[in-house]
Amino acid sequence: EIVLTQSPGTLSLSPGERATLSCRASQSVSSSYLAWYQQKPGQAPRLLIYGASSRATGIPDRFSGSGSGTDFTLTISRLEPEDFAVYYCQQYGSSPLFGPGTKVDIK
């Protein structure tokens, strides 16, 4: 069974800074079946990235995904005030599984 680890647990940054979030799988994720979601307090998750690097409909291009195999990255090129949230990765190459999340908060 695949285990997903996200790091760091919390990322404290200022608006305008670059955010780099990591998602590591204990086994290779087949066909880069890796998605990223954003969740704000009291809201449902929102799909950002699927297939490791494809942006979902309506997602700004400051969000980008990369990686393959066991190491994946979500990059937010310049943080906007609305980007402070929790981010989850999800692998869907086998039974769907979410990572524990990375909280991006305001420094």
Place this chain on the structure above:
Amino acid sequence: EVQLVESGGGLVKPGGSLRLSCAASGFTFSSYSMNWVRQAPGKGLEWVSSISSSSSYIYYADSVKGRFTISRDNAKNSLYLQMNSLRAEDTAVYYCARDPLGTSSSWYYDYWGQGTLVTVSS
């Protein structure tokens, strides 16, 4: 506009039952696989169950297998989750979520409802 609206959550005693519903609109419901995903208070996300567009394929997480039953009514544009033998660890917000692929399953989720809270406590 795609909308998913869950209902049916509430407080139930351990061992009790509850039926969740999800009303879908803004898309051709009968063409999409649908899912339930839950989130315990202050915790991460956990996939619960999936059902294909015609109900031919149904899957459950091990944690709910044998206790929960997913179903759908395409004529009513509705998704359901029958939850029996509830445990304290089933306490969570339950989200209805759409799989973006039409005729098959991709296993990621492009639209989510706002969720309904299920609390299992004596």
